[in-house]
Amino acid sequence: MAWVDLGVQLVGRWMGPSVVSRICRQMLIDPTGREQRNYRSFRPGLSHNDQPVRALQLWMEGNADSDLSVKALAGRANLSMRTLQRRFTSNTGLSVNQYVQELRVEKAKGMLELTEMTVSEICWRVGYHDLSAFNRLFKSVTGLSAGEYRRRFKINYAQ
Numbered sequence: 001m002a003w004v005d006l007g008v009q010l011v012g013r014w015m016g017p018s019v020v021s022r023i024c025r026q027m028l029i030d031p032t033g034r035e036q037r038n039y040r041s042f043r044p045g046l047s048h049n050d051q052p053v054r055a056l057q058l059w060m061e062g063n064a065d066s067d068l069s070v071k072a073l074a075g076r077a078n079l080s081m082r083t084l085q086r087r088f089t090s091n092t093g094l095s096v097n098q099y100v101q102e103l104r105v106e107k108a109k110g111m112l113e114l115t116e117m118t119v120s121e122i123c124w125r126v127g128y129h130d131l132s133a134f135n136r137l138f139k140s141v142t143g144l145s146a147g148e149y150r151r152r153f154k155i156n157y158a159q
Contacts, residue, residue: 042106048091052077065127112150119146
């Protein structure tokens with residue numbers, strides 16, 4: 001991997017840290033520790049034919065801060081909780097709760113990269129009300145704390 005490290009160093013010297021960050025994300029390179037899960041993105045599949053589940057997925061995308069409990073989502077889809085859980089897992093490969101966690105962490109990552117909001121504010125904006133639970137979840141998914149993630153991936157437009 002020495003040639004990759006050399007390339008990253010040269011890009012950083014000539015193009016700056018924001019270009020290094022974008023290139024490393026594109027090429028799935030960790031410039032400091034080689035852990036790839038920092039670069040993983042949650043891109044849910046919508047190609048299945050279950051219309052109520054797809055409609056929920058689309059609604060959840062724009063309403064991550066809402067009540068996304070199985071009970072609330074089942075009511076929204078007019079399905080029983082068991083039916084929703086079975087169909088959701090069958091069509092997405094994730095349980096409702098796993099999907100919600102992945103979705104919210106992905107939203108938080110975007111806010112950490114693009115805004116100056118505090119981690120607490122982001123936690124609330126993505127639907128969590130317990131900062132310590134959010135921090136544990138974020139680190140378990142990304143391998144970094146929210147603050148570390150921001151330091152590594154913050155997109156700085158001033159350069």
